[in-house]
Amino acid sequence: MLIARIRFALVVLVVMGAAACGGGDGEKPRAESRNTGISYDGPALPGVEGRPLWSVPSPGSAVMLGYGNAVAMLGTRQGYQVTVLDAATGKTLQRHQINAVERPVLRSGEPVRLLGDTVRGRPVAVVRFSERIPASGTRQEREQLTDLVLDTAGGQLWRTPPGSGGDPVAQGDRGTFNGGYAIAHTKGQGTPDKAPEGTTRFQPIGGGGPVDVPASYDSDDVYDVVGDTAVMREDKVLDDGVRGVDLARGGKVAWRVPKAVHVATAGTDVLLETTAGRLRLVDAATGRRRADIALPDDGGGRYGIRAWLYDPVTRALVGGGRRAVIVDADTGRLRWSQDGSNPRPMTPVASAAGVTFMALDRQPTADRTAQPGRAGLLALDNRTGRVVADGIAVTALAVGDGFAVVEHGGGLHGFRLKATG
Numbered sequence: 380m381l382i383a384r385i386r387f388a389l390v391v392l393v394v395m396g397a398a399a400c401g402g403g404d405g406e407k408p409r410a411e412s413r414n415t416g417i418s419y420d421g422p423a424l425p426g427v428e429g430r431p432l433w434s435v436p437s438p439g440s441a442v443m444l445g446y447g448n449a450v451a452m453l454g455t456r457q458g459y460q461v462t463v464l465d466a467a468t469g470k471t472l473q474r475h476q477i478n479a480v481e482r483p484v485l486r487s488g489e490p491v492r493l494l495g496d497t498v499r500g501r502p503v504a505v506v507r508f509s510e511r512i513p514a515s516g517t518r519q520e521r522e523q524l525t526d527l528v529l530d531t532a533g534g535q536l537w538r539t540p541p542g543s544g545g546d547p548v549a550q551g552d553r554g555t556f557n558g559g560y561a562i563a564h565t566k567g568q569g570t571p572d573k574a575p576e577g578t579t580r581f582q583p584i585g586g587g588g589p590v591d592v593p594a595s596y597d598s599d600d601v602y603d604v605v606g607d608t609a610v611m612r613e614d615k616v617l618d619d620g621v622r623g624v625d626l627a628r629g630g631k632v633a634w635r636v637p638k639a640v641h642v643a644t645a646g647t648d649v650l651l652e653t654t655a656g657r658l659r660l661v662d663a664a665t666g667r668r669r670a671d672i673a674l675p676d677d678g679g680g681r682y683g684i685r686a687w688l689y690d691p692v693t694r695a696l697v698g699g700g701r702r703a704v705i706v707d708a709d710t711g712r713l714r715w716s717q718d719g720s721n722p723r724p725m726t727p728v729a730s731a732a733g734v735t736f737m738a739l740d741r742q743p744t745a746d747r748t749a750q751p752g753r754a755g756l757l758a759l760d761n762r763t764g765r766v767v768a769d770g771i772a773v774t775a776l777a778v779g780d781g782f783a784v785v786e787h788g789g790g791l792h793g794f795r796l797k798a799t800g
Contacts, residue, residue, distance in 0.1 A: 421787035424776075424794070425758045425767045426732030431785075431792040433469035438462055440786055444493040445729075445779030447502035447531040451493055452777075452791075453477075459491050461506055463533030466782040469793050473533030479508040480522055496528070498536060498559040498584050502779075504529045507554045512541050526556040528584070537561065537584050558604025559584050560626070564594065581609060581626055592630040602641040603649070605663035608633065610641055610649055621651055623666055634666020645689035645696055645708060652684075660711050670711015674704070688727035688735060695761040697735045699726045705764050715764025725757060729778045732797045734758050734767060736776060 417434040438460070440452035448467060454460045459477035464470065479491050491508040506527040514520040523544030528537040539555045543563060555562055561582040577594040579601060592609065594600050600612035607627040613620035613635055620637040624630055639659065642650040648669065651659045660670040674684070685700035689708065696706040701724050703717040717723075725737040737757045756771035775786040783794045 417790040417792075419785070419787065419790065419792045421773055421785065421792075422768075422771050424731075424771065424773075424783065424785070426734040426797050427783045427785075427794045428797055431794050432467070432782075433793045434790050435469045437786050437789055437791045440775055440791075442491070442493050443775045443777035443784060443786065444495060444504055445777035445782070445784065446495045446504050448780055448782070449504070449531040449533065450777045450779065450782075450784045451504040451506075451529065451533075452775075453491055453493055453506075459508070461493075461504075461527075461529070463504070463529060464784070464791070466779055466784060466793055469791065473529075475506070475527065475529070475533075475535070477506060477508055477527070478510055480511055496556070496558060498528070498530075502531060503536060505554065505556055515542075518542065524554055526554040528556055553601060556584075557601060558606075558609075560604055560609075562601055579609075579611070581630075590626045590630045592624050603644050605644050605647060605649065608663040610644070610663065612641075613637070621649070623649070623661075623663060625664075633664065634661070636661060636666070642684070643687035645687065646691075648708070650687060650696070658706070660708070670706075672706070672711055672713055686726050688730055690730040690733070690735060690761050692730070693733045693761040695730075695735075697727045697730070697737075697759070697761060699737055700724065703727075703737065703759070703764075705759070705761060714762065717764075723757070728756075729776050729783075730761065731778045731783055733761050735761055736771070 417436060419431050419434055423429060438452060438454040439456045441455045442453040444451045445466065448465065449472065450464050450466050452462045454462060459479045461475045461477060463472045465472055477491060481490060491506065494505040494507060496503050496505050506529065508525055509522050510525045512521050512523055523542070525539040525544050527535065530536050537556065544555050561584060563580045564577055566577045579592045579594050580589050581592065582589045601609055602612065602621070603610045607625065609624040609626055611622050611624055613622040620635060621639050621641050622632050623634045625633045636651055636659065638654045639651040642652050644650065644663065647663050649661045649663050651661055653659060656674055658672050658674050659668055661668055684698040684704060687696055687698045689696055694708045695714065696708050698704045702722045703725050705714040707714050724740040726740065727735050728738050729736040735758070737759060739755055739757055756773065756776070757766060758768040758771065759765065760767055773785050773787045777784045781796050783796060785792045785794065
């Protein structure tokens, strides 16, 4: 299951490629701003004001991420380049050239990823990619998984030192930075009678002493960091689970949940899917169970949810995969589920003013090839699950603190979010 990263007061956006045809419900506003000659004639977006604040030429982004009052864009026209804009004005703040290995070595299948995170409660963007480290001294050339952490002004806060990043294939999508900590794993020697143990070191970004946590197997087992709690794999014989490690107390284990796999985090909660097909909401600091609900069966024994998004406006947890579901973050109750036969597989990518935008997965044709035509975005009401727009044809969309940035028609367009009552 794909591990989604979701944090309170930070709405993480992933790109959604849409085809040329199809459109959203409602009128199509047209406006020009900042005398750039770029106009917006795309679809009206639920939860977003009709006229853009600004419009500028697009650098040709492949991925967009909204964090705080900034938006980071990954362009691929001349290699990989990350551009950070001020979301209120469209002004370019900084650019970073990314020397990524061309082949997609990340488990997600992407050569470069943009992820939202925090450092001491402040939003940051994480550029995760595989890079080639040249030979030096007695060390051979190698590839490593690197994290580049950017603040809302586009400046570099931290970067994985050369030679310290893990093997990209072994690391999967778990990087060397998480929740304000630089993370490194060392493997022990082991004996003929005992598997090699290791140590995971958490080094706070911006100062503070490191915290070393014993690990019971030979690779990094960190799922997430929530506040000062590291959510880690609990590796036991025939009984894998999840444990919460208190980094403020020297790495002491604060709680354990057996027979569970980590799904995501939302605010101060950890979402766990148990082997019995249930979803638990657990307080990250204490391990207190706040909710325990059954996930409807999709016919394969599980509901097939692979990604979650948290909307702080409606206090909703929106999950998507083979089916979609909306859970109340306060009560843990199931608000809405995509029931019935022939559901549309979808993944949550953005939330604005009580609406979640879902990327519709392309379905194979009868000869098992990818279905041609539009993919588009579908918008759901986070309180009821009602479809408020379908087939929204924009190239990419990012949402942050009070703004939305849309790529459409060769331009980038910045909008205010609508006020919610």
